[in-house]
Amino acid sequence: MSTNPKDLYIVLVSVHGLIRGDDLELGRDADTGGQILYVVELAQALAKHPDVARVDLLTRLVDDERVSSDYAQPVEEIGDGARIVRIEAGPPGYIAKEQLWDHLDAFADNTLNYLRAGERLPDVIHGHYADAGYVGYRLANLLALPMVFTGHSLGRVKRRRLLASGLSAEDVERLYNITHRIEGEELALASAERVITSTFQEIEEQYELYDHYQPEQMRVIPPGTNLSHFMPPQGDEKHSALFDELKRFLNQPNKPMILALSRPDKRKNISALVKAYGESERLQQLANLVVVAGNRDDVDELEEGAQEVFHELFVTIDRYDLWGKIAFPKHHARNQVPLFYRLAASLKGVFVNPALTEPFGLTLIEAAACGLPLVATDDGGPRDIIENCNNGVLIDALDTDAMGTALVEIISDKDTWEQLSAAGLAGVREHYSWDAHASRYLEVIDPIVELGRKDLIERRPAQLKQQLYRSRAIFTDLDQNLIGDEQSLREFVGVMRQHRKLVKFGIATGRRLDSALKKMKQYGIPEPDFLITSGGTEIYYAPKLTVDDAWKKQIDYHWTPHIVRRVLSEMPGLELQPKTEQSRFKISYFYDQENAPDVREINSLLHKEEQSVNVSLAFGQFLDITPIRASKGLALRYISDRWGIPLEHILVAGGSGADEDMMRGNTLAAVVANRHNEELSQLMDKERIYFAERPFAAGILEAIEHYDFFGSCKGPDDR
Template sequence: MTSKKAANYILLLSIHGLIRSHQLELGRDADTGGQTKYVVDLARALARQTAVGRVDLVTRLIDDPTVDGAYRQKFETLEKGAQIIRIQAGPEGYIKKEELWDYLDIFADNLLSWLRLQPRMPDIFHSHYADAGYVGLRLSLLTGIPLVHTGHSLGRDKLSRLLAMGLSGDVIEQRYHISRRINAEEDVLANAELVVTSTHNEIAEQYELYDYYQPDHMVVIPPGTDLEQFYPTETAVNFPFLDVLKPFLSDPTKPIILALSRPDERKNIVTLVQAYGESVELQALANLVIVAGNRDDIREMDEGGQAVLTEILLVIDFYDLYGRIAVPKHHRQEDVPEIYRLAANSKGVFVNPALTEPFGLTLLEAAACGLPLVATENGGPVDIIGSCRNGILVDPLDAPAIAQALLEILKNAGKWEKYSKQGLKNVRKLYSWDTHAKKYLEKIRPLLEYHPVFPKIPRVRGDLSYRNRAVFSDIDQSLLGSQDGLKAFTRYLVGNRKRVFFGIATGRRLDSALAILKKNGLPTPDVLITSLGTEISYAPQMTPDSAWARHIDYHWNPKAIRRIIAELPGLVLQTKSEQSRFKISFHYNSETAPSVEEIHALLRQEEQAVNVILSFGQYFDILPARASKGLALRYFAQQWNVPLERILVAGGSGADEDMMQGNTLAVVVANRHREELSGLYEPERIYFASQPYALGIIEGIDHYDF
């Protein structure tokens, strides 16, 4: 038996929403739904396994007077061996997931700094949703620790549904930052060692939409349900929540048709109310209870929730359903099991009419309390009802079919009993958290056998250990171009040589970089990141970092890449002197070549996980997935123990973007290519200089008082 001391350390990442150990605020908004409950339950279930010694659930720290103070605690215990870790990134207050993208690099840098203080690094990163996938991928690429990912919902699927609803592409982009989300998902799928899904439908119909589609890297592990909370009652008991419903209902003793979800248009509750309103027989047989989040005033809700609840009330009024339908304003999370049991004891039915349901955790909870199910035929319910044989699947857009399925169960006592018993039995057999955790550990076991270690490089110059900050710059269009600027920058370096590293981060090869720096009279850098981050060398002998080379060689296949690119128009290989072991470089003709996005998609479709970079509008480079200027810079910072907050980076083209994101202090110098960096936004850490070249770097040094 594995001892707890030597057992595995799993780090779960779930960044958005409100996550705490108790009384989860499910349904508070679109970001605090089933995923928050899933990750909390998963962390607890994994911690109970003998093979697991530590589980950290990492989320964002929120210091906001409008939400509970628990969300500002840096640490919170879930149970023995499991804790919530909260990492600060971006504004202190609570913000929607769509607004988090500009701060995810800061989150990744802060989390890595925290991890470096721990007794050991995790064995696995497991990211949940696209934003956490972005962070998990950055950490995995840098550390070599395997990444496992769960999407929960997918951007390409959401985009198609939003377009079908009539929203324009511009509106979708502005509201949801959908292209950033999809790009992050594509990168995660190309680099994750394993993708965990809840249903076969996700693999066959949702992930299939992505360029890097590898079903053999995906595994179905259905979520569990907490059987200590969700269970049936054998005898009639007092249900306090019934008192909440009585003011709505003329005859509260009738069976309950229960719907429980967020007030989200995709949950399709309005169609359910229409189905009920159109069926006099259904109204005579049962009451309809809709538990749709919590509200004090519909007028103060977010736009989506306000629209849904307003439409529900209009439909209730149109069909004159007063006395037969309840839409309570409030419920607590701890009320939910009682609500299910109340409906089950009334011989009612649980209904999920969502347009599409990624999994359907509420179906498991309801079934575990003895409720038969009527659910959408799109998504997870297909697997759940198929396995448990405890209900009926329906077309969510067919209101008469929904009504007919409900009548079929409510009018047939034998069928109700059969579905109830089969649900109880099979949920316990197939969907417990213990079953989920055991299968999860079985699937990740091969990944746990690999324990990457970043070797410490030998200190090649003793005096460097006294330096506690660094200035890094690109060469072309950033450092060179102004003799006055070069003189001022050289004076700065000479005056601060005892405490400031001088670093270069360039697309040039090492020999080319050294030659042009010497020609312009600049001091020899202490460290050179060359060939776009694929090589790192240290003064004075320009000692190459062989550990970095071994690290980035992972899954690098240059022969296959050249073969795939060979026939594309508008791409011409640069001279041999510009190629290197880990960099394939082309001249790029924007008039005839495919877009960078199209080329990247082609490489993903051919199962090549790489970085692609377009610089100055005309140089196109393909690198290993683990190589970039930003990743190499962070590797240097770790090895030499220089905080990123004390590294000033200067650049002026798209190739510099990822070293400017996160916790570094960035200076974008004025040049004709700086528009490639116009998407960067972080007022405290990204400065757009008014001066060009080295003059701009000096301006940035003054701005940051560096």
């Protein structure tokens, strides 16, 4: 190992996928995503740094007639001092990363032979993803070298998404070898002197789930941006075929362009941007709106979530009659993305990221590198980017008025636009270029490769796994439970943070997702592990509000909302709530107790019309109709089953009729004092339902104490 930090030899390990220096096959399959581009550009950037003598990027040798022969070459030079070295392991053919686990020990052994045969050992080994993290753990311990780890994505988080997609725990294990992956990540975290992440949010919400989580070893270094691809306008953008394509949509194509570019995903919140544009006559006068939302041939052939997004977009565009002012192209190639940014910048436009949650925000950096000012959600990565670059405005993604105002202020003032554009260009060069990334990277690893390794962290004992799997949960309604007394709410949030590794936190509300998120942000309520919205018809999981598509498919059973609306259209005392309170699986009415029939009569009438539905009344004035398989209680039990949390270890705090089926049965239940006289008074004689003496969140804290929830998890009579 070198004792001279000016002569570093760095080994990067990225085992799976297809890696070569040019013409990367990104998107070929699930194993050839952004990580492949990242490790190649990282190797090239580090090799250019004057303190680095050599960089080897180690990957698996693939000799397979189904793929290019490039991947069978043992060594490929990819720049001065940088090369790809391909190591044999397992069968010669190309196999998916989930099938590589049995061959990683052979990969590590063959790599050991390669390194020992060299003129010198590396100064540091950096493993990328769980498989290379495992290899890195083996090599670092065998060679007594310092190790760095980047997870890119993590198994515990992936497991959440797979469960949300409808796979069973057994299928997740069989198809994805998720236990191997998590164990590999644990070993990498246990061995790594430094863990490099893209954002602080990634550290707090993902790595903290692991036994060997050590915040002292974490360092945030945002990925670099290729400034040879993403650059300011070159002067020929308006003569491109892309601009000709956009002009088909626009009556006045030379207006400034408001650009949004994302997947057609509900969490990207594109419809809020279209609504903000539609509600602002001034904005429509000033600029056109261009929405690039993936590629589509036929919307009906897309997956269900994307269909919903496009349907909402089409309806919103039509509602505000935005035809001729908005471009909505059906197709674009990956290599056209930089041109979209440059074209928008040449027209003095703005890039908008209105996502509900945004852990990093790579598109913001790309747009800034092309000279576009930014308007972005006040969350995660955008906060860091705009703070570093000072080139835009952070907005509440659910506040369409604020979004529209921010866009008008930037577009209408040429001096402001020029100032933000220039600041973004300078900020990207300073903070988000590959040169900046390489310099920051070396600042992180230099101390751990110095003679004596003086900066090694002092490791704390690992947390217990059973705690990190969190076998208990607290679910509560939002309105009149959490919200109502800010002091007790702050106390409750503090208690949940103190026990976050022991207990999962869930919110169950009748509100739609956007409405619930707005209230949570207003009152400083942290994102829950589970968010049940629209009266139990939608389930979302932290940390990225991943929707449970399997639940949506499960409840779409004999659900014919148009018949429900017809049957109830002439019923006295019922008035449909605004469209903002309706959703695909929930029909909501205002309920007039003096004129409307009893809820049981409404239910009976719908059953006579062969409508299999649930009817619930909240606060005596809000009536919800949902599919027969959907309610807060059914959603909670679905989560309990899929996540392996016993109902006996779930504390439910509620207070309206819509909460009743959450509270019956084997859950531990509580009704806060301000809601005793509402729809749940009939439950006062039920076992396992505690009626608190204090209101709002203070009542939940009282119930936690009553049930000794963090201890025995039983009521006083059962201890």
